[in-house]
Amino acid sequence: QVQLQESGPGLVKASETLSLTCAVSGYSIRSEYYWGWIRQPPGKGLEWIGTISHSGTTYFNPSLESRVTMAVDTSKNQFSLMMRSVTAADTAVYFCARRTVGATIFDYWGQGILVTVSS
């Protein structure tokens, strides 16, 4: 069974860098799928942040592209998100998810991790 688990600090200071990791189990990250991050501010809707392939090809939301980096570590079967220069507006639950190649479905999700940006 495919499982994803986010990890990282739950509190980040404004202007610093948010770093999260998503560990994947039950499926090899080297296989033909994409891996992505989606966030949800408290009480609000979902926002797609970006996607990375097993080979490292990335696609980002243009609204965040200048501050976001993603990477894949196939040796650990995990992928990561880094978001620079965070503000209070970046406070959200961050989900990692697997994305199918054809229909762009986010079919498996992590439980989510709340990241609060403090001033």
Place this chain on the structure above:
Amino acid sequence: DIQMTQSPSSLSASVGDRVTITCRASQSMSTFLNWYQQKPGKAPKVLIYAASSLQSRVPSRFSGSGSGTDFTLTISSLQPEDFATYYCQQSHSPPFTFGPGTRVDMK
């Protein structure tokens, strides 16, 4: 970017009711539309993909229809476990935007 809207933003219904949620895209996108269910404190779960295809292990009371700019999610007979928020998501082109959500609660 493709903008997504949903209506209604919330609705109250009873067990056994037929529920219909509408999603509209700002531009035509064939059937590149998915539906998700999210319960409080949980990750979203995909119900319908490609506008009308039922995801594996999703009950058949859920169905989707539409193409172009207008899409519908229907729950034929609402069950207690269906009280949740529903989101549409366009998969036509990045950024893969979500609708604002429709909250279904108990009447």
